[in-house]
Amino acid sequence: MDAKTLAPGIRPGRLEAAQIEAGFTDLHPPLDGHEAQVAADRCYFCHDAPCMTACPTSIDIPLFIRQIATGTPEAAARTILSQNILGGMCARVCPTETLCEEVCVREVAEGKPVEIGRLQRFATDTVMSRNAHPFERAAPTGKTVAVVGAGPAGLSCAHRLAMKGHDVVLFDARPKAGGLNEYGIAAYKSTDDFAAREAAWLMQIGGITLRTGQALGRDMTLEDLTASHDAVFLGVGLGAVNALGTEGEDRGGVLDAVDFISDLRQSTDLGTLPVGRDVVVIGGGMTAVDAAVQSRLLGAMNVTIVYRRSQARMAASVYEQELAAAKGVRIICNASPVAVHGNGAVREVEFAFTTDDLTPTGDTFRLPADQVFRAIGQTLVAEGLPELAGRKIAVTGAGRTSVPGVWAGGDCASGGDDLTVTAVAEGRDAAEDIHASLMEQANG
Structure with missing residues (x-):
């Protein structure tokens, strides 16, 4: 049953092209250099930094804003990206009004917070526009890790593992990397093909092999992956x-x-x-x-x-x-x-x-x-996955599942709040735990 042909009221071209283009422009236009300086100057650089506590990835917000204020946006970007490698997308889509900006001292006192999200975008866009990658790979470890799902959790995990020197094979069922960043976020929040550009920029770290059109359960099983890799991270999202x-x-x-x-x-x-x-x-x-x-x-x-x-x-x-x-x-x-x-x-x-x-x-x-x-x-397609907790994969600590050598994070895993920024944090933390585990095995 083709819903589009059976429903006579559904049709394309309800508006002129110019009207559609105007409607889908950037929801929050980027700050220019002067605007960023003015916005940064509003920060009190609080010593207790409630904004940092409210950030799921614990970015040092006062530090990166001070770096913008002193004219070093590339340093600010490194501060952001060291905690959140998808800081550019998160600057666009994070509900900052209920996270860092909600607890900003200026929001509490004046009802107008420091524009943390737009300042974060200014810094990350600056470094990406120069096609610069602020991190380098460590020496190769000889270990390989399979990351299933190239959404926020998987991309974050893959980048951190590659940075540690591991070889990563990144699988995704769809034709392009990005997950919900690419396929599930309103177009006016992520314009100019940003999700794809950010994913490609992220993979400049090296050591990541992307294999699209590969679905867990259809093209490979968890048993296949654990047999052919030293560790596995599942960031498969919610498919149904x-x-x-x-x-x-x-x-x-x-x-x-x-x-x-x-x-x-x-x-x-x-x-x-x-x-x-x-x-x-x-x-x-x-x-x-x-x-x-x-x-x-x-x-x-x-x-x-x-x-x-x-x-x-x-x-x-x-x-x-x-x-x-x-x-x-x-x-x-x-x-x-x-x-x-x-x-x-x-x-x-x-x-x-x-x-x-x-x-x-x-x-x-x-x-x-x-x-x-x-x-x-949405709900998890759970066939062939580790033990569940309710409707999601049960995890402990930094994403460890019931299957030895298998971690999980993002929307498919228990805990969290189904936000892009939380998925990034879970992927990053799982990567650190995977690295520690692999190094312990190598040195044991």
């Missing part, structure tokens, strides 16, 4: 999308939000991407907001996010919610989908109002829709 579990979910026009975002990110002409007139997005996280906002930017007339609990419990940050509202997206909360109605293709979605514990109130309503996006979370 949760179903709505409602009547009519298989009607034309009902799609997964992650697939819509992926198609959009890989499109060379957004004017050819079909979008509905009346779009309903079911979910309350960043993916739901990204799908909804981009639907509006492609010309959808009416876009509604429907979330089953209260707005305060949405996973999307307040900033993201306000962004959606500013783009004309309506948000309805405390409502769960009951049925998808239509004749072949969706025409309406029926919802039941609920309390925060998901108890139906007895009231229902319907929204017109010719396109519906599921954004209610």
Whole structure:
């Protein structure tokens, strides 16, 4: 069933090319040199650095801002990248408003934090624009490590291992490296093919062999990898999308939000991407907001996010919610989908109002829709993986799994909060633990 052809309200070219281009420009334009100096001068360089504590990768934020203030952005970039090798992307997509900038002293005192995210982007963009890689490989160790998944966790792990002198084979099921950075983030957050450029720049460290189109369970097994490598890191993400579990979910026009975002990110002409007139997005996280906002930017007339609990419990940050509202997206909360109605293709979605514990109130309503996006979370495809904790791979310490010699991190592993920056930290920390383990074996 081809959802796009069965749903007559879904069509490309709802806006002129110039309108689409304007809508998908950089959400937060980069700072120029003067603007960076002014922004850096606002930092108090706090000795206790609450911003640093709030950063999942523990970047020394006061130090890198001081380095920008003293005219050495390359040094600032090294400070950032030594902790977060994907600092460029994280500067673009991190919810800094709920992490480092939320606890900034100037935010608390004045309601206007130091622009840490934009300063981080200034520093990392500076060093990348000069095609300079600030790190060198250590002497070869003779050890090989398989890293499965070239998303944020896998890229971070691969780079740190390569820097330590190990040879890394980096596998990914898709045609390009980057994972969610490449396929799952709104296009206005990562413009000019940045995710691909950052991944290629990262691999300038050397010692990393990228093998795309290679899926765990299809092209190799975990047993294959442990037999042919000294260690294995799993950063496979979450491959399956949760179903709505409602009547009519298989009607034309009902799609997964992650697939819509992926198609959009890989499109060379957004004017050819079909979008509905009346779009309903079911979910309350960043993916739901990204799908909804981009639907509006492609010309959808009416876009509604429907979330089953209260707005305060949405996973999307307040900033993201306000962004959606500013783009004309309506948000309805405390409502769960009951049925998808239509004749072949969706025409309406029926919802039941609920309390925060998901108890139906007895009231229902319907929204017109010719396109519906599921954004209610993803789940792990767990066949052939180490022991699980709930729906994810169980890990202890710095990502050790139940299988000796196998580590895991990122969205597929227990713990964490499904953020790019957290995945980077987990990949980095697992790499350090893998290195220590391999060196202990070599010296034992």
